[in-house]
Amino acid sequence: MNYTHLTQEERYQIYALLREGFSKRHIALRLECAPSTICREIKRNRNRNAYFAQHAHKLAKTRHNSNHKTVDPAVWKQVKSYLALQSSPEQIASHIAVSMHSIYRYIPQDKIKEGHLYQHLRFRSQRKRKYGHPETRGKLNNRRSIHERPQIIHQRSRFGDLEIDTIVGKNHQQSLVSIVDRKTGYLWLKKCSTRKSQDVREATVDLLHPIKEELQTITADNGKEFSLHKQIADELGIEFYFADPYSAWQRGTNENTNGLIRQYIRKGSNLNDYSDEYIAEITYRLNHHPRKRLGFKSPSQVLLQEHGVALQMLI
Incomplete structure (x- = not known):
């Protein structure tokens, strides 16, 4: 098998399988490519000592862009000010005459000179599992597969198709319930004292009940914290679906938003x-942060423009 350029979806598969402790050889078999391809991909496109799909794909695209031009020092001063406000290079490039690839090249050069710009980048942490340890989260009853979802959900053409996840705290003792709308990117975030399914159910219903009439579907991963999914679906009047195991890219909106959090x-x-x-405050910042896929409007702007008074309480 020859080395070929990997797609973004394949990089998300690599990321998800690495998180679950699978070997590079096993990943190569799953992706039907040579083990050397996986080894080379991880070595060339990892971030520090870990591999993250979004970062790897951006790094690969940057490497293929060999054009370089000198940027005025005044422009770099503007770039630094935007980075200090925690804007991403892609967002900065939409406002300043410099490409995001140039910004990504500039930041490591700044770090070599003992600068601190790299601290403003959004590096997503990786949950590590020991190699050889099987999945222990168990199976969920009455689980509806993501493949049963209506086709309209993939089009991102309506508000109310949500993705949900939990962000784990120290020693897995606390959690944040993170819910994102697929169309607008609007975020709901709430802290739970535990990861127990009852706490997650209560937080989810509490966050979404004020707009239950606007909701359509919700999609989760296969964590045991969502074992009360039927109760959530009944209380909110929505359809509940589950992504495939090791398929983080199927909930890409949620995964990317968790990286911002x-x-x-x-x-x-x-x-x-x-x-x-x-x-x-975190929720407010992210909901008012411009996004490329929204034409550099914020989720709040899109939500207000398309839903008006009915959802003004959330803006």
Whole structure:
């Protein structure tokens, strides 16, 4: 088998399988490519000592772009100010005459000179599992597969098709319930004292009940914290679906948003150290942050423009 360029979806598969402890040879068999392809991909496109799909794909695209031009120092001063405000290179490039690839090249050069710009980038933490350990989260009863979802959900043409996940705190003792709308990217975030299914159910219903009439579907991963999915679906009047195992890309909106949240709450943090007010501030910032796929509008802007008064309480 010859080496070929990997797609973004294949990189998400690599990321998900690595998280679950599978070997590079096993991943190569799953992707039907040579083990050397997987080894080369991880070695060339990893971030520090870990591999993240989104970062790897951006790095690969940047490497293929060999064009380089000198940028005025005044422009770099603007770039630095935007980075300090925690804007991504892609968002900065939409406002300043410099490509995001140039920004990504500039940041490691700054780090070599003992600069601190790299600290403003959104690095997603990786949950490590020991190799050879099987999946222990168990099977969920009455689980409806993502493949049963209506085709319209894939089009992102309506508000109310949601993705849900939990972000784990220190020693897996606390969690954040993270819910994102697929169309607008609007985020709901709430802290739970545990990861137990009852706490996750209560947080989910509490967050979404005010707009239950607007909701359509919700899609989760296969964690045991969603074992009360039928109760959630009944209380909110929506359809509940589950992604395939090791398929994080099937909930890409949620995965990407969780990466943004990790910019404010690092992996291993004790969530009890963060107040509800701080969680609300994170939610507000992300909901008012411009997104490329929204034409650099914020989720709140899109939500207000398309749903008006009915959802103004959330803006």
